[in-house]
Amino acid sequence: MKRFALLLAFPALLAACAPRTLAPEARLLGGEIRGLELSPPALLLGLKVAFQNPNPVPIPLSAFGARLRVGEVVLPLDLTLPPGEKEEVLLLRLTPKEALATARALLSPEGAEMALEGQTLGQPLTFFRTRLSLPLEPLRVRRSGVNLFLENPNPIPLRAEGSLVLLGQRLSVRADLPARGEARVQVVGFRPGLERGSGRLELRLEVPGFFAQEIVLPL
Numbered sequence: 001m002k003r004f005a006l007l008l009a010f011p012a013l014l015a016a017c018a019p020r021t022l023a024p025e026a027r028l029l030g031g032e033i034r035g036l037e038l039s040p041p042a043l044l045l046g047l048k049v050a051f052q053n054p055n056p057v058p059i060p061l062s063a064f065g066a067r068l069r070v071g072e073v074v075l076p077l078d079l080t081l082p083p084g085e086k087e088e089v090l091l092l093r094l095t096p097k098e099a100l101a102t103a104r105a106l107l108s109p110e111g112a113e114m115a116l117e118g119q120t121l122g123q124p125l126t127f128f129r130t131r132l133s134l135p136l137e138p139l140r141v142r143r144s145g146v147n148l149f150l151e152n153p154n155p156i157p158l159r160a161e162g163s164l165v166l167l168g169q170r171l172s173v174r175a176d177l178p179a180r181g182e183a184r185v186q187v188v189g190f191r192p193g194l195e196r197g198s199g200r201l202e203l204r205l206e207v208p209g210f211f212a213q214e215i216v217l218p219l
Helices: 002-017 096-106
Strands: 025-038 041-053 067-070 073-076 084-094 112-120 123-132 140-144 147-152 158-166 169-177 181-184 199-207 211-218
Touching: 025 084, 025 112, 025 123, 041 067, 041 096, 067 084, 073 084, 073 096, 084 096, 096 112, 147 158, 147 169, 169 181
Parallel strands: none
Antiparallel strands: 025 041, 041 084, 067 073, 067 112, 112 123, 140 147, 147 181, 158 169, 158 199, 199 211
Protein backbone atom coordinates (compact mmCIF):
# COMPACT_ATOMS: atom_id res chain seq x y z
CA MET A 1 0.00 0.00 0.00
CA LYS A 2 2.81 2.35 0.89
CA ARG A 3 4.58 1.54 -2.41
CA PHE A 4 1.34 2.29 -4.31
CA ALA A 5 1.04 5.68 -2.60
CA LEU A 6 4.62 6.52 -3.59
CA LEU A 7 3.91 5.60 -7.20
CA LEU A 8 0.91 7.92 -7.22
CA ALA A 9 2.91 10.78 -5.75
CA PHE A 10 5.83 10.40 -8.16
CA PRO A 11 4.21 12.24 -11.15
CA ALA A 12 3.20 15.09 -8.86
CA LEU A 13 6.77 15.38 -7.61
CA LEU A 14 8.06 15.49 -11.18
CA ALA A 15 5.59 18.24 -12.09
CA ALA A 16 6.64 20.24 -9.05
CA CYS A 17 10.29 19.92 -10.01
CA ALA A 18 9.70 20.85 -13.68
CA PRO A 19 10.85 24.40 -14.55
CA ARG A 20 8.04 26.92 -14.89
CA THR A 21 7.57 28.45 -18.33
CA LEU A 22 8.74 32.06 -18.21
CA ALA A 23 6.85 34.81 -20.04
CA PRO A 24 8.66 36.18 -23.10
CA GLU A 25 9.69 39.79 -23.44
CA ALA A 26 9.05 42.13 -26.37
CA ARG A 27 10.01 45.61 -27.48
CA LEU A 28 8.92 47.75 -30.41
CA LEU A 29 11.74 48.52 -32.84
CA GLY A 30 9.74 50.73 -35.20
CA GLY A 31 6.84 51.03 -37.57
CA GLU A 32 6.23 52.06 -41.16
CA ILE A 33 3.42 52.63 -43.62
CA ARG A 34 3.84 49.94 -46.26
CA GLY A 35 1.28 51.10 -48.75
CA LEU A 36 -2.31 52.04 -49.51
CA GLU A 37 -4.93 49.91 -51.22
CA LEU A 38 -7.36 52.10 -53.13
CA SER A 39 -10.34 49.82 -53.80
CA PRO A 40 -11.54 49.37 -51.17
CA PRO A 41 -9.31 51.79 -49.22
CA ALA A 42 -6.95 50.17 -46.73
CA LEU A 43 -3.81 51.51 -45.05
CA LEU A 44 -1.11 48.84 -44.72
CA LEU A 45 1.07 49.05 -41.62
CA GLY A 46 4.18 47.11 -40.59
CA LEU A 47 5.40 46.99 -36.98
CA LYS A 48 8.83 45.56 -36.22
CA VAL A 49 8.97 43.84 -32.83
CA ALA A 50 11.89 42.07 -31.11
CA PHE A 51 10.87 39.09 -28.96
CA GLN A 52 12.99 37.41 -26.31
CA ASN A 53 12.11 33.86 -25.24
CA PRO A 54 14.01 33.01 -22.03
CA ASN A 55 12.92 29.37 -22.13
CA PRO A 56 15.04 26.51 -23.56
CA VAL A 57 12.11 25.35 -25.71
CA PRO A 58 9.84 27.09 -28.27
CA ILE A 59 6.72 28.70 -26.82
CA PRO A 60 3.51 29.85 -28.58
CA LEU A 61 2.44 33.42 -27.87
CA SER A 62 -1.15 32.18 -27.88
CA ALA A 63 -0.39 30.45 -24.55
CA PHE A 64 -0.13 33.95 -23.06
CA GLY A 65 -3.16 35.33 -24.91
CA ALA A 66 -0.85 37.81 -26.66
CA ARG A 67 -2.60 40.51 -28.66
CA LEU A 68 -1.39 43.68 -30.33
CA ARG A 69 -3.61 46.72 -29.85
CA VAL A 70 -3.21 49.81 -32.04
CA GLY A 71 -5.93 52.35 -31.26
CA GLU A 72 -9.22 50.48 -31.62
CA VAL A 73 -7.66 47.64 -33.67
CA VAL A 74 -6.78 44.38 -31.87
CA LEU A 75 -4.66 41.69 -33.54
CA PRO A 76 -4.27 38.30 -31.75
CA LEU A 77 -0.73 36.97 -32.22
CA ASP A 78 -0.39 33.36 -33.33
CA LEU A 79 3.41 33.08 -33.34
CA THR A 80 5.73 30.45 -31.90
CA LEU A 81 8.97 31.87 -30.53
CA PRO A 82 12.17 29.83 -30.66
CA PRO A 83 14.56 30.06 -27.69
CA GLY A 84 16.45 33.35 -27.65
CA GLU A 85 15.70 36.51 -29.61
CA LYS A 86 13.67 36.80 -32.79
CA GLU A 87 12.47 39.83 -34.76
CA GLU A 88 9.06 39.80 -36.43
CA VAL A 89 7.23 42.30 -38.65
CA LEU A 90 3.58 42.34 -37.62
CA LEU A 91 1.24 43.42 -40.43
CA LEU A 92 -1.96 45.40 -39.90
CA ARG A 93 -4.58 46.37 -42.46
CA LEU A 94 -6.57 49.45 -41.43
CA THR A 95 -9.81 50.25 -43.23
CA PRO A 96 -11.92 53.44 -42.93
CA LYS A 97 -14.92 51.40 -41.82
CA GLU A 98 -13.14 49.69 -38.91
CA ALA A 99 -10.15 51.88 -38.06
CA LEU A 100 -10.57 55.41 -39.41
CA ALA A 101 -9.74 57.12 -36.09
CA THR A 102 -6.65 54.95 -35.64
CA ALA A 103 -5.37 55.63 -39.17
CA ARG A 104 -5.85 59.38 -38.74
CA ALA A 105 -4.08 59.31 -35.36
CA LEU A 106 -1.13 57.40 -36.82
CA LEU A 107 -0.75 60.00 -39.58
CA SER A 108 -0.77 62.86 -37.04
CA PRO A 109 2.17 64.14 -34.95
CA GLU A 110 0.39 63.00 -31.76
CA GLY A 111 0.23 59.39 -32.93
CA ALA A 112 -1.89 56.48 -31.72
CA GLU A 113 -1.54 54.47 -28.53
CA MET A 114 -0.37 50.92 -29.01
CA ALA A 115 0.39 48.03 -26.69
CA LEU A 116 1.29 44.35 -26.74
CA GLU A 117 -0.70 42.69 -23.98
CA GLY A 118 -1.51 39.23 -22.65
CA GLN A 119 -1.77 37.39 -19.37
CA THR A 120 0.23 34.95 -17.26
CA LEU A 121 -0.94 32.91 -14.27
CA GLY A 122 -4.28 34.68 -14.53
CA GLN A 123 -2.69 38.13 -14.20
CA PRO A 124 -2.55 40.88 -16.87
CA LEU A 125 0.75 41.06 -18.72
CA THR A 126 2.00 44.11 -20.66
CA PHE A 127 4.95 43.45 -22.93
CA PHE A 128 5.17 47.12 -23.97
CA ARG A 129 2.99 50.21 -24.22
CA THR A 130 3.85 53.29 -26.26
CA ARG A 131 2.60 55.77 -28.87
CA LEU A 132 3.36 55.48 -32.56
CA SER A 133 3.30 58.37 -35.00
CA LEU A 134 3.90 58.02 -38.74
CA PRO A 135 3.25 61.51 -40.17
CA LEU A 136 3.57 62.19 -43.87
CA GLU A 137 6.91 63.47 -45.13
CA PRO A 138 6.75 66.94 -46.74
CA LEU A 139 6.24 67.21 -50.49
CA ARG A 140 8.86 68.87 -52.64
CA VAL A 141 8.05 71.23 -55.52
CA ARG A 142 10.18 71.62 -58.65
CA ARG A 143 9.92 74.13 -61.50
CA SER A 144 10.95 73.29 -65.03
CA GLY A 145 10.18 76.07 -67.51
CA VAL A 146 6.41 76.60 -67.47
CA ASN A 147 5.81 73.34 -65.62
CA LEU A 148 5.52 72.63 -61.91
CA PHE A 149 6.21 69.16 -60.49
CA LEU A 150 5.44 67.72 -57.07
CA GLU A 151 7.57 64.95 -55.59
CA ASN A 152 5.95 62.58 -53.10
CA PRO A 153 8.53 60.82 -50.84
CA ASN A 154 5.82 58.83 -49.02
CA PRO A 155 5.05 55.12 -49.62
CA ILE A 156 1.38 55.87 -50.37
CA PRO A 157 -0.29 57.75 -53.25
CA LEU A 158 -1.64 61.22 -52.53
CA ARG A 159 -4.13 63.57 -54.13
CA ALA A 160 -3.42 67.31 -54.15
CA GLU A 161 -5.88 70.07 -55.07
CA GLY A 162 -5.83 73.78 -54.41
CA SER A 163 -4.47 77.04 -55.79
CA LEU A 164 -1.36 78.48 -57.35
CA VAL A 165 -0.90 82.03 -56.09
CA LEU A 166 1.39 83.80 -58.53
CA LEU A 167 1.84 87.47 -59.51
CA GLY A 168 -1.44 88.45 -57.91
CA GLN A 169 -3.41 85.68 -59.59
CA ARG A 170 -5.01 82.59 -58.05
CA LEU A 171 -5.18 79.61 -60.39
CA SER A 172 -6.73 76.19 -59.71
CA VAL A 173 -4.33 73.26 -59.56
CA ARG A 174 -4.48 69.50 -59.01
CA ALA A 175 -2.12 66.52 -59.10
CA ASP A 176 -2.38 62.79 -58.45
CA LEU A 177 0.90 61.75 -56.89
CA PRO A 178 2.14 58.15 -57.08
CA ALA A 179 3.80 56.54 -54.08
CA ARG A 180 7.45 57.64 -53.91
CA GLY A 181 7.10 59.37 -57.25
CA GLU A 182 6.56 62.65 -59.06
CA ALA A 183 3.70 64.19 -61.02
CA ARG A 184 3.20 67.35 -63.03
CA VAL A 185 0.85 69.88 -61.49
CA GLN A 186 -2.14 70.61 -63.71
CA VAL A 187 -2.79 74.37 -63.70
CA VAL A 188 -6.06 75.84 -65.04
CA GLY A 189 -5.59 79.19 -66.84
CA PHE A 190 -1.79 79.25 -66.80
CA ARG A 191 -0.38 81.80 -69.26
CA PRO A 192 3.14 82.28 -70.65
CA GLY A 193 5.19 84.71 -68.58
CA LEU A 194 3.90 83.54 -65.21
CA GLU A 195 6.76 81.02 -64.92
CA ARG A 196 9.15 83.87 -64.05
CA GLY A 197 7.29 85.03 -60.97
CA SER A 198 7.56 83.89 -57.37
CA GLY A 199 4.56 82.58 -55.52
CA ARG A 200 3.23 79.61 -53.60
CA LEU A 201 1.05 76.51 -53.83
CA GLU A 202 -1.83 76.29 -51.37
CA LEU A 203 -2.91 72.67 -51.39
CA ARG A 204 -5.32 70.30 -49.73
CA LEU A 205 -3.40 67.04 -49.48
CA GLU A 206 -5.48 63.88 -49.22
CA VAL A 207 -4.83 60.25 -48.41
CA PRO A 208 -7.90 58.91 -50.27
CA GLY A 209 -10.49 57.62 -47.85
CA PHE A 210 -8.54 58.48 -44.70
CA PHE A 211 -7.01 61.86 -44.13
CA ALA A 212 -6.64 65.40 -45.47
CA GLN A 213 -4.45 68.33 -44.47
CA GLU A 214 -3.72 71.84 -45.72
CA ILE A 215 -0.18 72.68 -46.81
CA VAL A 216 1.60 75.68 -48.35
CA LEU A 217 4.65 75.23 -50.58
CA PRO A 218 6.68 78.28 -51.64
CA LEU A 219 7.95 78.40 -55.23
